[in-house]
Amino acid sequence: MIKKLFIFCYLFVYSTILFSQNTDSLNVKKIVDEALTNSISYNNLGYLCTKIGGRICGSPQAAEAVAWSKKVMEELKFDTVYLQELKVHHWVRGAVEKATVTSTKFGESKLSICSLGESVGTGSDGITAQVVEVKNFEELKNLGSAKIKGKIVFFNRPMDQTFFQTFPAYGGAADQRVHGAEQASLYGAIGVIVRSLTLENDDFPHTGVMSYGKAKDSIPAVAVSTMGADKLSLWLKSDPTLQLSILSDAKFYPEVSSYNVIGELKGTKFPNEYITVGGHLDAWDISSGAHDDGVGCMQSIEVLRIFKALGIKPKHTIRAVMFMDEEIAQRGGKKYAELAKLKKEKHIFAIESDRGGLCPTGFSIDAGLDTIKKILKWKKFFEAYGIHEFEKGGSGVDISPLKILNFPLVGLVTESQRYFNYHHCANDTFDKVNRREMQLGSAAMATLIYFIDKYGY
Amino acid sequence: MIKKLFIFCYLFVYSTILFSQNTDSLNVKKIVDEALTNSISYNNLGYLCTKIGGRICGSPQAAEAVAWSKKVMEELKFDTVYLQELKVHHWVRGAVEKATVTSTKFGESKLSICSLGESVGTGSDGITAQVVEVKNFEELKNLGSAKIKGKIVFFNRPMDQTFFQTFPAYGGAADQRVHGAEQASLYGAIGVIVRSLTLENDDFPHTGVMSYGKAKDSIPAVAVSTMGADKLSLWLKSDPTLQLSILSDAKFYPEVSSYNVIGELKGTKFPNEYITVGGHLDAWDISSGAHDDGVGCMQSIEVLRIFKALGIKPKHTIRAVMFMDEEIAQRGGKKYAELAKLKKEKHIFAIESDRGGLCPTGFSIDAGLDTIKKILKWKKFFEAYGIHEFEKGGSGVDISPLKILNFPLVGLVTESQRYFNYHHCANDTFDKVNRREMQLGSAAMATLIYFIDKYGY
Numbered sequence: 001m002i003k004k005l006f007i008f009c010y011l012f013v014y015s016t017i018l019f020s021q022n023t024d025s026l027n028v029k030k031i032v033d034e035a036l037t038n039s040i041s042y043n044n045l046g047y048l049c050t051k052i053g054g055r056i057c058g059s060p061q062a063a064e065a066v067a068w069s070k071k072v073m074e075e076l077k078f079d080t081v082y083l084q085e086l087k088v089h090h091w092v093r094g095a096v097e098k099a100t101v102t103s104t105k106f107g108e109s110k111l112s113i114c115s116l117g118e119s120v121g122t123g124s125d126g127i128t129a130q131v132v133e134v135k136n137f138e139e140l141k142n143l144g145s146a147k148i149k150g151k152i153v154f155f156n157r158p159m160d161q162t163f164f165q166t167f168p169a170y171g172g173a174a175d176q177r178v179h180g181a182e183q184a185s186l187y188g189a190i191g192v193i194v195r196s197l198t199l200e201n202d203d204f205p206h207t208g209v210m211s212y213g214k215a216k217d218s219i220p221a222v223a224v225s226t227m228g229a230d231k232l233s234l235w236l237k238s239d240p241t242l243q244l245s246i247l248s249d250a251k252f253y254p255e256v257s258s259y260n261v262i263g264e265l266k267g268t269k270f271p272n273e274y275i276t277v278g279g280h281l282d283a284w285d286i287s288s289g290a291h292d293d294g295v296g297c298m299q300s301i302e303v304l305r306i307f308k309a310l311g312i313k314p315k316h317t318i319r320a321v322m323f324m325d326e327e328i329a330q331r332g333g334k335k336y337a338e339l340a341k342l343k344k345e346k347h348i349f350a351i352e353s354d355r356g357g358l359c360p361t362g363f364s365i366d367a368g369l370d371t372i373k374k375i376l377k378w379k380k381f382f383e384a385y386g387i388h389e390f391e392k393g394g395s396g397v398d399i400s401p402l403k404i405l406n407f408p409l410v411g412l413v414t415e416s417q418r419y420f421n422y423h424h425c426a427n428d429t430f431d432k433v434n435r436r437e438m439q440l441g442s443a444a445m446a447t448l449i450y451f452i453d454k455y456g457y
Numbered sequence: 458m459i460k461k462l463f464i465f466c467y468l469f470v471y472s473t474i475l476f477s478q479n480t481d482s483l484n485v486k487k488i489v490d491e492a493l494t495n496s497i498s499y500n501n502l503g504y505l506c507t508k509i510g511g512r513i514c515g516s517p518q519a520a521e522a523v524a525w526s527k528k529v530m531e532e533l534k535f536d537t538v539y540l541q542e543l544k545v546h547h548w549v550r551g552a553v554e555k556a557t558v559t560s561t562k563f564g565e566s567k568l569s570i571c572s573l574g575e576s577v578g579t580g581s582d583g584i585t586a587q588v589v590e591v592k593n594f595e596e597l598k599n600l601g602s603a604k605i606k607g608k609i610v611f612f613n614r615p616m617d618q619t620f621f622q623t624f625p626a627y628g629g630a631a632d633q634r635v636h637g638a639e640q641a642s643l644y645g646a647i648g649v650i651v652r653s654l655t656l657e658n659d660d661f662p663h664t665g666v667m668s669y670g671k672a673k674d675s676i677p678a679v680a681v682s683t684m685g686a687d688k689l690s691l692w693l694k695s696d697p698t699l700q701l702s703i704l705s706d707a708k709f710y711p712e713v714s715s716y717n718v719i720g721e722l723k724g725t726k727f728p729n730e731y732i733t734v735g736g737h738l739d740a741w742d743i744s745s746g747a748h749d750d751g752v753g754c755m756q757s758i759e760v761l762r763i764f765k766a767l768g769i770k771p772k773h774t775i776r777a778v779m780f781m782d783e784e785i786a787q788r789g790g791k792k793y794a795e796l797a798k799l800k801k802e803k804h805i806f807a808i809e810s811d812r813g814g815l816c817p818t819g820f821s822i823d824a825g826l827d828t829i830k831k832i833l834k835w836k837k838f839f840e841a842y843g844i845h846e847f848e849k850g851g852s853g854v855d856i857s858p859l860k861i862l863n864f865p866l867v868g869l870v871t872e873s874q875r876y877f878n879y880h881h882c883a884n885d886t887f888d889k890v891n892r893r894e895m896q897l898g899s900a901a902m903a904t905l906i907y908f909i910d911k912y913g914y
Contacts, residue, residue, distance in 0.1 A: 033619040039658075162490045164842050164897075199893060201496075359816070359872050361843075385621050386818075386872075388845055415816050415843075415872060417893040436656060436874040440621075 024454075027312065028381045028447050034306050035443035041302035042435045044072055045295060045357075049288035049430035056117070056285045057325040058090030058256050065281050066259045069297060069322050073263035076305055078320075080266070083259040086335040088325045090256050091118050093285055094249035099193065099222065101131075103242040106235050111228035112203045113193065114286055115250040116177060116210040117328060119221040126247035127152065127191045127220060133236055137175070137183050149188030152244050154236075155180045156195045156229050159420070166199060166416040167355070170423075173197055174208075181221040182213040191220045191246055195229040197420065203227045204425040207284050209328055220248055260332045261322040265304050267453075269315040274340075275449055276319050276350035277303045280326035280333075280398050287428035291419060294430075295357030295438055297322045299412075302442040303449060314453045316348060323398035326354070330397055337401035347405050349452045351445050352396025353412040356419040357438040360412055362389025363448065366400075367408035371457045378451045387444050389413055408457050412445055481911075484769065485838045485904050491763050492900035498759035499892045501529055502752060502814075506745035506887035513574070513742045514782040515547030515713050522738050523716045526754065526779050530720035533762055535777075537723070540716040543792040545782045547713050548575050550742055551706035556650065556679065558588075560699040563692050568685035569660045570650065571743055571882075572707040573634060573667040574785060576678040583704035584609065584648045584677060590693055594632070594640050606645030609701050611693070612637045613652045613686050616877070623656060623873040624812070627880075630654055631665075638678040639670040648677045648703055652686040654877065660684045661882040664741050666785055677705055717789045718779040722761050724910075726772040731797075732906055733776050733807035734760045737783035737855050744885035748876065751887075752814030752895055754779045756869075759899040760906060771910045773805060780855035783811070787854055794858035804862050806909045808902055809853025810869040813876040814895040817869055819846025820905065823857070824865035828914045835908045844901050846870055865914050867905065869898055 052068060055061035066083065073081045099113040115121070132147060133154040134140045140153065155176035163169035173195075180192045196206035203225045212218050224232065235242055261281060267273060279296020283289020300320040307314060323332035340347060351363075365372050369392075376390055394400070395409035402409060414437075422428035509525060512518035523540065530538045556568040572578070589605060591597045592614040597605065612633035620626035630652075637649045653663035660682045669675050681689065692699055718738060724730060736753020740746020757777040764771060780789035797804060808820075822829050826849075833847055851857065852866035859866060871894075879885035 032621070036618045161493045161893075164489070166893075359874055417816055417897070418891040421891070434875040434878070436618075436623075440874070 024381065027450060030310050031306055031446045031450060032385055032443040034309055035302065035439045035446065036436060039435065040305065041298040041442060042438060045290065045298045045433060045438070046430050048294045048298065049290045053288050054285040055281065055283050055289060057088040057258055057282045057328055059285060062258060062282055062324065066261055069261045069281060073301060073320065076301070076308070078263040078265060078304055080264040082262055084262060084335060084339065085257055085259055086324060086331050087255045088258045088331050089118070089328050090253040091328065092251050092253060094121060094251060097222065097248040099224065099244060099246045101232060101235060101242055101244050103235050103239045105239040109231065111232060112205050112225040113222045113228065113246070114205040114207045115248045116194065116221040116223055117207055118209055118211065119181065119250055120218045121248045121250040122191070122220045122246055126245050128243055128245040129190055130241055131232070131236060131244045133233060140183055140187065145187045148184065151189055152191045152193060152246070153180070153184040153189045154193050154232060156233055158195060159197060159199050161199060166420050169199065170197055170420060177208050177223065178210055179213060181210055181219050182215040185215045185217045185219045189219060193244065193246065194221065194223050196223045196226050198226060198423065200421045201226050204427045206423060206425040207286055208424045220246060222246055222248060258324045260324050260336055263301065263304060263320045265307055265314055265318045267315050267317040268313045271317050273316045273346045273348050274319055275316050275348060275453060276321055276399060277445055277449060278321035278323055278398055279353050281322035282325050282327050284327060284424050286426050287424060288430060290428050290430050290433050291356035291422045292424065292428055293326065293354045295433060295441070296353035299353050299438065299442040299445060303446040306442065306446045312450065316453050318449060326397050333398035333401045337404060340402065340405060347402060347407050349408055349457060350399040350402055351410040351412060351448060352399045353441055353445060354396045354398070355412065355414045355416065356422065357433045357441060358414040358416070358419060359437045360387055360414050360441040360444045362387055362391065362413040364391055364393035364395065364411040364413050365408065366393065366395040366410065371408045374457055381447060382444065385440060385443065410448065412441055414441065481838065484907060487767050488763055488903045488907060489842055489900040491766055492759065492896040492903065493893060496892065497762065498755040498899060499895060502747065502755045502890060502895070503887050505751045505755065506747045510745050511742040512738065512740050512746060514545035514715055514739045514785055516742060519715060519739055519781065523718055526718045526738060530758060530777065533758070533765070535720040535722060535761055537721040539719055541719060541792060541796065542714055542716055543781060543788050544712045545715045545788055546575070546785050547710040548785065549708050549710060551578060551708060554679065554705040556681065556701060556703045558689060558692060558699055558701050560692050560696045562696040566688065568689060569662050569682040570679040570685065570703070571662040571664045572705045573651065573678040573680055574664055575666055575668065576638065576707055577675045578705045578707040579648070579677045579703055581706070583702050585700055585702040586647055587698055588689070588693060588701045590690060597640055597644065602644045605641065608646055609648045609650060609703070610637065610641040610646045611650050611689060613690055615652060616654060616656050618656060623877050626656065627654055627877055634665050634680065635667055636670060638667055638676050639672040642672045642674045642676045646676060650701065650703065651678065651680050653680045653683050655683060655880065657878045658683050661884045663880060663882040664743055665881045677703060679703055679705060715781045717781050717793055720758065720761060720777045722764055722771055722775045724773040725770045728774050730773045730803045730805050731776055732773050732805060732910060733778055733856060734902055734906060735778035735780055735855055736810050737789065738779035739782050739784050741784060741881050743883050744881060745887060747885050747887050747890050748813035748879045749881065749885055750783065750811045752890060752898070753810035756810050756895065756899040756902060760903040763899065763903045769907065773910050775906060783854050790855035790858045794861060797859065797862060804859060804864050806865055806914060807856040807859055808867040808869065808905060809856045810898055810902060811853045811855070812869065812871045812873065813879065814890045814898060815871040815873070815876060816894045817844055817871050817898045817901045819844055819848065819870040821848055821850035821852060821868040821870050822865065823850065823852040823867065828865045831914055838904060839901065842897060842900065869902055871898065
């Protein structure tokens with residue numbers, strides 16, 4: 001009898017596992033099929049990029065994007081849709097930004113530039129000075145005040161082409177943009193011009209936030225396209241006394257209110273336990289914010305839409321969060337974590353898509369080894385759709401403040417070769433996003449959330 | 458003593474293996490670095506696509522591409538550069554191809570069409586008839602002559618969006634393009650219009666070769682853009698008697714001479730044993746032939762350039778082959794294999810790049826399990842650069858005739874989501890190729906050839 005019972009139990013457990021695996025397999029296929037055959041998220045991205053466009057925090061476009069994405073989620077009939085208020089910086093590029101290089105040897109040439117985010121402007125007279133080219137802060141220090149005072153410092157260290165992964169190549173060159181002005185002002189520079197952070201050789205200047213840190217003086221900081229940087233460098237070699245003029249009317253205004261936009265599908269079993277999927281709604285004013293990060297926002301909404309469309313009822317509440325202000329001061333991510341803590345919300349998982357809408361390849365997992373092992377158990381379900389990298393690593397800028405609540409955070413990893421061609425520049429437009437690549441990203445996130453919701457972590 | 462000798466031998470062998478692994482590791486890094494930092498192949502692709510353009514076999518552009526790619530390899534000072542003559546079909550699209558749909562309900566609308574490769578033209582009066590829409594040959598057969606005779610058959614089965622891999626989705630819909638006219642003519646149709654083979658919803662018609670097979674009558678066959686197909690299908694639902702007019706002056710001319718273009722680096726140890734790396738030089742006349750397959754040709758030349766630039770002297774002779782006529786009758790690949798057999802050449806390995814210049818992800822290996830196992834031993838060298846798929850499968854259309862010589866054939870596998878947006882249409886232009894993605898493809902092929910040349914298979 002015991003033996004029979006044992007066999008019965010064994011068969012029951014075994015068939016339950018098999019049944020469960022088959023159900024999972026079917027559900028994953030349904031999720032991917034739904035993502036690949038429904039164009040709502042892609043069409044919405046088109047609207048966001050082409051009708052609203054660049055939407056840096058504090059701008060009218062950011063306000064419009066908040067209202068519109070709320071409406072999108074309401075029309076999809078998510079259970080709850082609401083705003084989370086926060087204060088954001090209000091920096092405005094202004095209408096004028098230009099740079100001209102004048103050489104007694106070569107004549108005059110315009111350079112394609114843009115102010116770096118949060119830089120001061122030049123005043124209406126602009127600044128004009130000789131240029132000192134450096135590759136890094138060490139060189140700057142060695143030149144010192146004697147060579148730098150009264151000059152414009154030209155930071156011209158390219159991103160390293162030999163890196164296979166482009167994000168580390170970006171990381172290896174970003175100090176010039178972020179801290180270049182702070183460092184150069186220590187030696188009396190009157191402005192900085194920084195080589196754009198891209199691996200491409202083209203004429204798009206790439207913006208991005210900079211900081212004066214503890215510098216006493218705030219000097220204007222602009223980015224120059226890689227083609228412009230190469231030309232300036234070439235001219236300087238033959239004519240070290242050439243003059244560079246920069247004009248920019250970037251300005252600060254008082255802080256304003258803005259919002260995270262949140263939509264929820266209520267959990268059937270644990271309505272007060274949360275899974276977050278997000279991207280950031282703000283995007284640089286000179287771009288259309290397609291890859292960075294309209295895609296991440298529309299994918300996040302899509303994850304909830306897929307669950308709803310397939311009638312998969314999550315046990316936990318799933319939240320799509322459009323974070324505000326990733327690009328300047330990350331206030332949206334901080335506010336979301338602060339409120340979660342204050343309200344003593346129980347969060348079990350969060351995932352962010354902020355590496356562009358290119359083909360998804362894996363997950364970067366900020367969690368303990370046990371969680372990573374658990375996720376690896378579902379590997380075969382992902383590999384059928386090209387998701388093969390499951391690595392310990394950082395998640396996303398907006399969800400990382402949630403780390404204080406101590407639960408797994410994940411970043412969607414995408415194919416990165418062409419990402420920095422678009423990042424923070426006018427080239428980041430809707431037509432650069434491939435519908436299917438974006439849809440596969442939504443499917444990958446929905447699938448991971450499906451497993452986490454069902455089996456925990 | 459014996460023991461000492463044993464230890465000595467052990468240490469010698471062990472350190473040789475270690476040294477060899479380190480050398481390989483360094484050489485692989487050198488290969489990838491060289492590929493990523495030198496833009497010759499990318500700039501050459503720009504020339505091929507923008508200055509020469511579409512180059513279907515038999516065309517003046519194909520002849521120009523032959524002369525130019527020979528010159529490119531001569532200027533790179535490859536050891537031997539030569540042409541291999543062959544005869545090719547000479548089909549010309551002509552200056553006029555258009556289609557107009559006229560409905561008593563909806564009015565008149567132009568459709569974006571193009572003749573399928575090797576289709577006859579319509580004559581100067583064009584053809585005008587009612588349209589019968591079908592999804593497949595089964596439906597066509599069921600309708601039979603009673604419903605088809607005197608009509609234009611509209612094949613409108615889309616590529617399946619739910620396939621993750623896009624090549625099988627293409628394979629699942631291509632019968633309409635290749636055999637649609639042959640099948641429809643059996644039932645007395647006077648022409649066919651076929652939905653373009655792409656997963657995108659846009660207005661580019663996609664050409665590609667068709668065949669009349671054993672059909673008695675050759676009827677005109679054109680492709681219509683997916684947007685055009687959707688419109689035609691929608692109109693037909695409400696107005697089944699609408700009329701479609703097609704005009705095309707496609708024509709055949711007598712066969713002409715053309716060439717495979719071959720460049721060699723002579724092997725230092727086995728100069729009469731060959732490793733082939735290739736792509737096809739011909740490309741559809743309506744495209745610029747960037748992804749299909751200018752990339753494969755320029756990558757193949759690049760493999761040899763990398764070896765030469767790094768001073769890596771291959772043991773076997775490495776040949777870069779620009780095959781002619783992949784798109785129509787595959788005469789280039791057949792001629793190359795035929796001559797290899799005739800001359801009793803010993804070939805040890807061949808690889809082809811003809812899946813577009815998108816990010817390389819792996820190799821499709823047409824060889825025995827032993828060879829696949831051997832290649833898998835080098836996996837770690839590839840994984841650092843995103844190459845993670847090592848699967849048994851087909852190689853490439855141009856190298857597959859070499860199969861009679863019984864040695865391993867490999868196809869470079871690339872990320873496939875967006876490939877069919879470009880395939881065989883005017884959208885396949887230079888700007889759709891990302892420099893780094895293309896360079897990583899060259900690096901992957903050069904690395905595999907490096908290992909095969911050094912260690913055999």
